[in-house]
Amino acid sequence: MQVKQYMLGKGYSWVTPYYIATGRQGDPHVMVVAGIHGKEIASIRAAEELVRLLKQQKLHISHGKLIILPVVNQKAYRKRIRGIPDLNRTFPRTKKQAASNPLSAAVFQLTQKYHPKWYLDLHEANGLSQKDPKVLGQTLISDKGNPVVPAVRRTIKRMNHSIKNTDRHFNIRLHELPGSSRTAAARILGARAVTVETCWSLPKKVRIKYHLEIVQHFLREAGLVKANGVYLSAKVKTVTP
Ligand SMILES: [Zn+2]
Structure with a gap:
């Protein structure tokens, strides 16, 4: 398995690295992004940890390609803010419409290039969904009718x-x-697309662990990672499923 680093937006102020891990055969492609909102730290740490586990060959991709973009909005991340404008409202809304921000345009272009079958966007939110159905903390979000719903x-x-x-x-x-x-x-590329939201009033270690575990569940669902392997957690302690 090969893990390579690339730069998105070389020469621009918003330049940010992304990583591609390639297994033996071509399909499927899975994309994991984090840091569209710069202050959602546990989701960013989990994506970085994922890269580290791949580089150290602790997590092994047997098939396909895993594309990871750990810190989409570097400027917002440096200031630990959500980002202005909210980048997650600037992606194209239809096939014919362009993104309304150069950074989201570049991220979407990268997504189009690899045309992932599975797309995971890692976030953090307020509250516990189990206690209050109106809040987004501890939820997995998908679009109605998306083929990913059973896997979610x-x-x-x-x-x-x-x-x-x-x-x-x-x-x-x-x-x-x-x-x-x-x-x-989901709409434009037909991806099995999911937003992962942990609750940021929980301890950071726990939130990172949840993100990492959820990503690994989806990597197994996608067939990128063998179903009988161990689950890796932050600091590489094995967590039995
Ligand atoms: Zn967010």
Whole structure:
């Protein structure tokens, strides 16, 4: 397995690295992005950890390609802010419409280039969905009718099975968010697209662990990673499923 680093937006102020891990055979492609919002730190750390695990050959991609963009909005990340404008409202809303920001345009162009079958966008949000159905903390979000929905439900079941504190259980949300990277990937590219939202009032270590585990569940669903392997967590402690 090969892991290579590339730069998105070389020469621009918003330049940011991305990584591609390639397995033996060509398909499928899976894309994982984090840091569209610069202050959602655990999602960024989880994406960085994913890159580290791949580089150290601790996580092995047997098939296809995994494209990881750990910190989309570097400027917002440096200031630990969500970002101005909110980048997740600037992605193209239709096939014919362009992104309304150069950075989201570059991210979407990269997505179009690899045309991933699976697209995961990692975020953090307020609250616990188990306690309040209006909040997005501890949810997996997809667009209504997206073919990823059964895999989302299975992933939530697997996650919740391993989370003893039921307040922290994940729930599914189904809605379109025009201008978001998820809805762009789903609507325009037909990707199995999911937004992962942890609750940022939980300890950072726990949130990173949840992100990493959820990504690994989807990598197995996609067939990129062998189903019988161990689950890797931050600091490379094995977590039994
Ligand atoms: Zn976010």
